[in-house]
Amino acid sequence: MREVKEFPAWRVSGFLGLLLLLLTLFWLLWAGAGLFREGELFYLGHLALALLASLLLSAGLFTVQPNEAVALVFLGRYVGSVREEGFHLANPLAQRKRVSLRVHNFTSDKLKVNDAQGNPIEIAAVVVWRVVDTAKALFQVENYQSFVAIQSEAAIRALASRYPYDAEGKSLRGNPEEIAEELKAEAQERLKVAGVEVLEARLTHLAYAPEVAQAMLRRQQALAVVAARRLIVEAAVGMVREALEGLEEAGLSLDEERKAAMVNNLMVALVAETQAQPVVNVGTLYT
Incomplete structure (x- = not known):
């Protein structure tokens, strides 16, 4: 398939074309009056030429609005685009196709896909x-708006299948900015053939499917509990170590049995979910 790229079309100011149109109208009136007055074929020829010229000039006049482009097609061949806003005169026999250059939003439906896990x-x-390229948008794809919608959804599906929903490394939920940049690059790669520039791409909805949502929620809660327990245990070990080192620095030496008992009591007091109840040892009563 031959690639078509945008290039500027031939055009002049529409006001110049309007002036020429007025001259042809005067020409038309002159020829018509002469034909009516004298009835000679000379005036009939001028009348036909003036009428043809006025029709061509009026057909060649058109306007371009801000953030709009007009692509011209003459006898099945693309002959350029006009991007400059204003009043223009171009090839009157060319077919004109208008393309909006404004910024568009495409919001996908909620897609159900499987993540990397x-x-x-x-x-x-x-x-x-x-x-950004009117020629590619019009002639490289059948319908560029539909093409954007389909390829954007394909990019979303491809991205979702490469990463897990939630994990310790890179994930859809844990790295939203990086995922957004990668989605933008994925969509841009797919849409460049249609002359489309992707300005931004960002996730608007992310959740587990309803059939596994409760199970995944319990799994996340279990992982959170395990992480919290690990943190508590690590902190408790550090506090016990500091307590033992503090006793040694104070000159209070304990044998191994008492150290083990102290470590056990401290760990139970620090790690237990409920508040520890101290037991006071007052010694042994002998009778």
């Missing part, structure tokens, strides 16, 4: 885009 998730995103 095989868990079913729901994901949706918004893609901000605009046309």
Whole structure:
């Protein structure tokens, strides 16, 4: 397939074309009056030429609004685009196709896909885009707006399948900024053939699928409990170590049995979920 790229079309100011149109109208009136007055074929020829010229000039006049482009097609061949806003005169026999250069938003539906770990998730995103090459948008793809929608959803699905929903490393939930940049690059790679620039891409919805949501929530809660317990145990070990070192620095030496008992009591007091109840040892009563 031959690639078509945008280039400027031939055009002049529309006000110049309007002036020429007025001259042809005067020409038309002169020829018509002469034909009516004298009835000679000379005036009939001028009348036909003036009418043809006025029709061509009026057909060649058009306007371009801000953030809009007009692509011209003459006899099945692309002959350029006009991007400059204002009043223009171009090839009157060329077909004109208008393309909006404004910024568009595409918001995907909630897509159900499997993440990198095989868990079913729901994901949706918004893609901000605009046309930067009118020739590619019109002639490289069938319908560039539909193409943007389909390829954006394909990019979202491909990205979701490469990363887990939530994990210690890079994940969809844990690295939103990096995921957004990668989604933008993925969508841009797919849409460049249509002359479209992706300005921004960002996830708008991310959740486990309903059938596994409760199980995954319990799993996340269990992981959070394990992480919290690990932190508590590490802190308790450090406090016990500092307590033993403090006793040695104070000159209070304990034998191994008493150290073990002290470590056991401190660990129970620090790690237990409920508040520890101290037991006071007052010695042994002999009778």
